Amino acid sequence: MSSLLNLPAAELVTRLAAGDVTSAALTEECLAAISQRDSSVRAFLNVDVERSLAQARSIDARRAAGESIGILQGLPIAVKDLICEEGVSCTCASRMLENYISPYSAHVIERLRAAGAVLVGRANMDEFAMGSSGENSAFQVTANPWDLERTPGGSSSGSAAAVAGRLTPMSLGSDTGGSIRQPASLCGVVGLKPTYGRVSRYGLVAFASSLDQIGPFASDVHGAALLLEAMAGHDPRDSTSVDRPVPSYTNSLNEPLKGLRIGVAREHFAEGLDDEVAEVVRRALDVYRSLGAELIDIELPHSKYAVAVYYLIAPSEASSNLARYEGIHYGHRTEKAGSLADLYARSRGEAFGTEVKRRIMLGVYALSSGYYDQYYVKALKVRRLIRNDFDAAFAKVDVIAGPVTPSTAFKLGERTSDPMAMYLSDIYTIPANLAGIPGISIPAGLSPSGLPVGLQLQAAPFAEETLLRAARMFEAATDHHRLIPPMARS
Amino acid sequence: MSLTSEQVRKVASLARLELSDAELSDLGAKLGQTLDYVARLNELDTDGVEPLVHAIELSNVLRPDVLAPSLPRDRGLANAPRTDGKHFLVPAILEG
Numbered sequence: 001m002s003s004l005l006n007l008p009a010a011e012l013v014t015r016l017a018a019g020d021v022t023s024a025a026l027t028e029e030c031l032a033a034i035s036q037r038d039s040s041v042r043a044f045l046n047v048d049v050e051r052s053l054a055q056a057r058s059i060d061a062r063r064a065a066g067e068s069i070g071i072l073q074g075l076p077i078a079v080k081d082l083i084c085e086e087g088v089s090c091t092c093a094s095r096m097l098e099n100y101i102s103p104y105s106a107h108v109i110e111r112l113r114a115a116g117a118v119l120v121g122r123a124n125m126d127e128f129a130m131g132s133s134g135e136n137s138a139f140q141v142t143a144n145p146w147d148l149e150r151t152p153g154g155s156s157s158g159s160a161a162a163v164a165g166r167l168t169p170m171s172l173g174s175d176t177g178g179s180i181r182q183p184a185s186l187c188g189v190v191g192l193k194p195t196y197g198r199v200s201r202y203g204l205v206a207f208a209s210s211l212d213q214i215g216p217f218a219s220d221v222h223g224a225a226l227l228l229e230a231m232a233g234h235d236p237r238d239s240t241s242v243d244r245p246v247p248s249y250t251n252s253l254n255e256p257l258k259g260l261r262i263g264v265a266r267e268h269f270a271e272g273l274d275d276e277v278a279e280v281v282r283r284a285l286d287v288y289r290s291l292g293a294e295l296i297d298i299e300l301p302h303s304k305y306a307v308a309v310y311y312l313i314a315p316s317e318a319s320s321n322l323a324r325y326e327g328i329h330y331g332h333r334t335e336k337a338g339s340l341a342d343l344y345a346r347s348r349g350e351a352f353g354t355e356v357k358r359r360i361m362l363g364v365y366a367l368s369s370g371y372y373d374q375y376y377v378k379a380l381k382v383r384r385l386i387r388n389d390f391d392a393a394f395a396k397v398d399v400i401a402g403p404v405t406p407s408t409a410f411k412l413g414e415r416t417s418d419p420m421a422m423y424l425s426d427i428y429t430i431p432a433n434l435a436g437i438p439g440i441s442i443p444a445g446l447s448p449s450g451l452p453v454g455l456q457l458q459a460a461p462f463a464e465e466t467l468l469r470a471a472r473m474f475e476a477a478t479d480h481h482r483l484i485p486p487m488a489r490s
Numbered sequence: 491m492s493l494t495s496e497q498v499r500k501v502a503s504l505a506r507l508e509l510s511d512a513e514l515s516d517l518g519a520k521l522g523q524t525l526d527y528v529a530r531l532n533e534l535d536t537d538g539v540e541p542l543v544h545a546i547e548l549s550n551v552l553r554p555d556v557l558a559p560s561l562p563r564d565r566g567l568a569n570a571p572r573t574d575g576k577h578f579l580v581p582a583i584l585e586g
Contacts, residue, residue: 101568101569196544197546210543311527312528323506333571340580349509357509361502379531423524433545
């Protein structure tokens with residue numbers, strides 16, 4: 001019998017809703033897949049077998065009693081280990097929070113539970129979401145299911161690998177500079193970063209508050225639309241969450257967009273993009289042309305400054321957000337404390353990893369007296385220019401299409417000693433975070449060496465419906481999302 | 491450029507981070523590389539450009555001033571490395 005986990009999320013939801021499959025049976029398949037394959041993928045930091053089965057059985061019992069289950073219908077979901085769930089550990093893949101148990105649940109966790117999700121486990125990540133390969137986790141290195149010697153990308157390494165390795169049909173990640181879209185691309189799954197403010201950040205451990213957004217991973221566009229629909233919407237506990245109605249993203253998903261105008265930016269195909277990625281992306285643009293879309297040249301002249309802007313703004317915000325880890329209220333506390341000042345410095349020095357220290361230091365430097373205008377304020381001004389580029393582009397086009405990341409999955413260990421090379425893997429994803437616009441990575445096929453390549457679509461603020469419909473048009477015409485890594489075929 | 495060990499020590503002190511000698515020298519070099527990279531922003535004339543702090547420019551998000559339950563004390567203290575059940579415990583901050 002072919003595994004249920006090889007089916008796209010859309011089909012699983014239909015079968016659950018019809019009662020053809022129980023949530024308990026599907027959850028058991030996930031747990032079996034995790035026990036068989038996660039020793040080589042290492043996507044999960046923590047899996048609670050009894051609890052997830054209890055959740056699934058309770059959903060099945062409610063369905064049997066004729067109660068309505070939410071739109072997720074009992075689908076098993078993995079959660080990146082930086083989203084708080086009451087009573088569950090939330091480590092951020094850091095020694096700092098190794099023993100931390102969340103005292104409350106994030107808004108998205110409340111929403112997913114209400115929508116009928118089964119939360120099976122906690123996904124690995126780069127420490128405090130700082131990284132592009134997953135290798136900054138303090139606990140384990142997640143492998144790419146397409147090639148276990150390669151990175152799944154990061155920082156949502158475990159969330160992407162769990163879906164690609166067919167361990168769970170969906171997962172939650174967070175995206176500050178590309179941490180959903182880049183791993184989705186490298187793992188050949190769908191990953192969406194919503195508009196800033198579309199999803200509440202209440203209960204998301206903060207990295208860079210003006211850039212962070214929670215978003216979905218799924219094996220198909222329908223799954224991503226469903227998960228976004230379940231969690232989007234206003235929450236007064238996050239003052240940056242925007243009070244706007246949430247459309248049913250799944251209802252309109254299969255309606256092709258007539259007269260779709262797709263922007264293609266020369267800057268996305270400039271030096272630095274690998275030929276094999278460029279080739280797959282160009283073929284994807286041809287698919288859209290064949291579907292009747294109009295391809296329009298646009299310019300994003302300030303996009304080449306985005307990485308520089310990001311590496312001033314994100315560390316500045318991080319240095320402030322991570323000041324809360326001081327060894328007193330929660331988190332690691334040194335055994336060697338002398339004075340209070342020593343307690344702070346030693347607790348932090350002992351428990352933070354190298355990359356987290358680098359970013360805190362960079363942020364403190366950029367914000368320090370004498371450098372604030374030169375670095376931080378300068379970056380905020382260029383951030384405005386980047387946003388203006390997008391505003392001008394979206395006056396002419398509905399979506400912008402291009403690459404997600406310059407290369408296919410690189411080898412584990414290849415870039416760990418060169419932070420700048422690692423930072424540049426987010427060159428095409430960072431601008432969306434700076435501008436606050438939504439972006440999605442969808443599978444666009446395999447490179448000649450057999451590794452997944454993603455296509456990135458970006459849209460104007462709150463145009464997720466357009467973004468998802470445009471993504472679905474491509475998916476329906478190509479079926480790349482049905483490709484499954486050899487190790488996960490059953 | 492590379493930051494001097496003096497500069498790195500000063501930033502580490504502001505950041506409340508105790509660093510080993512090896513970390514200090516690695517950070518000096520790596521921070522220097524990043525600062526070299528971000529220097530490209532100086533190519534741009536940004537006079538008169540308003541800084542963009544938040545992508546969605548909301549201001550003064552207000553809520554009614556009403557009492558609501560907050561985290562109970564026991565749950566607030568549950569993750570504390572040292573507590574007496576009522577307070578967070580810290581080393582003495584006054585001499586004598």
